């Protein structure tokens with residue numbers, strides 16, 4: 001075997017181990033097994049009873065999780081390993097990645113459809129990716145919204161931040177809002193503002209409405225099912241988080257937003273942090289995003305009868321060119337640091 005072949009084979013074996021373990025993480029998340037272990041170490045019989053599952057399966061999962069390093073074993077008793085609660089249970093915490101398994105399952109479930117789509121050229125509607133992908137995206141982005149959006153990102157543009165803090169309260173429009181976490185975070189941080197979220201996906205809008213009620217901001221945060229290009233009203237701030245690249249007419253959306261900006265208003269966009277031009281091999285984050293693009297974003301956008309189907313990889317020069325052709329003379333690429341997203345301001 002050549003060294004190249006050996007290296008690639010080892011890399012794919014590592015990826016297979018990771019993928020298989022991710023599916024077992026999803027088992028633990030979906031069945032509440034990590035949650036059951038949060039309070040105290042358990043043996044298989046106790047775990048089975050607490051979580052309402054079969055004892056033999058519980059035993060195998062516990063051993064496998066300890067073998068993988070997610071749990072520790074002390075005889076027949078198993079406990080969460082250091083960090084497991086932060087990463088797999090603390091949804092909303094800064095280290096949460098408990099839906100990595102859910103994401104993987106969501107992508108895997110649709111892969112046979114993607115195979116067909118590659119043959120036919122057809123798209124796969126976002127809604128058909130189902131709850132795994134919908135929740136996976138929401139939970140993946142939530143720590144960034146909860147811990148960075150109003151603590152770092154918006155304060156990075158003082159003019160926007162001060163308008164959000166001013167009275168009368170600013171009107172904010174959150175396009176491609178998904179399950180609504182960004183809209184809700186904004187409303188919680190800036191008590192005078194009203195936020196309207198718009199998204200094409202009915203299940204996301206339903207979840208967003210429920211989440212706003214739970215967060216106690218439903219009086220100031222509303223959600224509309226619709227296309228981001230179909231707008232009314234006047235807004236001091238329009239946000240688009242990880243959604244412009246998914247839209248079937250991104251230039252049309254930016255063009256539709258422009259006349260909706262109140263005097264002094266801005267568009268604040270967070271989209272993928274990828275290199276400015278195609279480079280292979282790419283960095284790890286770009287590799288992840290390309291895989292999402294092949295398996296999810298591109299098929300979902302193609303289902304919108306798109307004017308343009310970009311896929312996940314939205315490079316800064318492309319976004320700047322879109323903004324210019326939509327009538328924004330001086331689009332800004334902002335110097336706000338983040339591993340996953342790059343930020344832009346248009347006005």
Ligand SMILES: C[S@@+](CC[C@H](N)C(=O)[O-])C[C@H]1O[C@@H](n2cnc3c(N)ncnc32)[C@H](O)[C@@H]1O
Nearest residue numbers: 141176177178199200201227228241243246247
């Ligand atoms: C990757 S998700 C991001 C959701 C949310 N902004 C977040 O960061 O968690 C992209 C969202 O864009 C929505 N979307 C795609 N095309 C759209 C369009 N033309 N108009 C409105 N929403 C759209 C999808 O339904 C999906 O909820």
